[in-house]
Amino acid sequence: MHKIMSDLHQDHVNLAKLLTLLAQQVEKLAAGDEVDLLLMSDIADYIRRYSDQIHHPKEDEIYRVFRACSNEAGELVEALLLEHQQLPDVTLDFQKALESVINDTAILTRQELHDQIVAFISTQQAHLDAEEGGLFPLINTTFQAADWAVVEQGIQEHAADPLFGVHIMDRYRNLHQLMKERQRA
Ligand SMILES: [Fe+2]
Numbered sequence: 001m002h003k004i005m006s007d008l009h010q011d012h013v014n015l016a017k018l019l020t021l022l023a024q025q026v027e028k029l030a031a032g033d034e035v036d037l038l039l040m041s042d043i044a045d046y047i048r049r050y051s052d053q054i055h056h057p058k059e060d061e062i063y064r065v066f067r068a069c070s071n072e073a074g075e076l077v078e079a080l081l082l083e084h085q086q087l088p089d090v091t092l093d094f095q096k097a098l099e100s101v102i103n104d105t106a107i108l109t110r111q112e113l114h115d116q117i118v119a120f121i122s123t124q125q126a127h128l129d130a131e132e133g134g135l136f137p138l139i140n141t142t143f144q145a146a147d148w149a150v151v152e153q154g155i156q157e158h159a160a161d162p163l164f165g166v167h168i169m170d171r172y173r174n175l176h177q178l179m180k181e182r183q184r185a
Pocket residue numbers: 056059080084127131
């Protein structure tokens with residue numbers, strides 16, 4: 001597998017861990033327990049900052065090259081490209097909703113909060129599954145070295161991951177610590 005694909009796959013593994021954390025918060029809500037709104041807001045912030053702005057543009061480049069060299073899975077490619085345009089707003093809306101509850105500028109019932117988190121998880125999970133289970137395997141078997149050369153030229157930025165990378169952004173220190181503890185458990 002090309003390094004770009006293994007890196008993108010690792011991003012998916014990382015994202016899935018964050019979605020699991022969100023799912024645990026949903027369970028807490030359903031059980032009537034306190035939830036960690038700040039933690040969820042940090043997760044949304046990371047997804048906005050990394051998945052939406054760094055991860056998806058790399059995939060866009062790959063999907064465009066794939067579309068030019070293969071007629072396979074045309075609808076899936078178009079759907080994923082469209083989702084890349086829509087997901088930043090989905091993430092921002094989710095983060096805003098959490099922050100409005102944190103800042104007391106909006107009152108959401110537990111059920112409304114529950115539903116918003118569930119909807120966010122399922123949107124992210126569906127996108128991830130379509131890539132991991134649908135398009136990524138096709139790309140891995142279709143692309144030749146020349147295709148990767150085109151992709152490499154098109155990807156200008158290899159920005160560092162501010163949560164799972166070497167340098168952790170201050171905002172994500174709590175989240176990072178929690179992930180480390182979960183790994184040890
Ligand atoms: Fe994607």
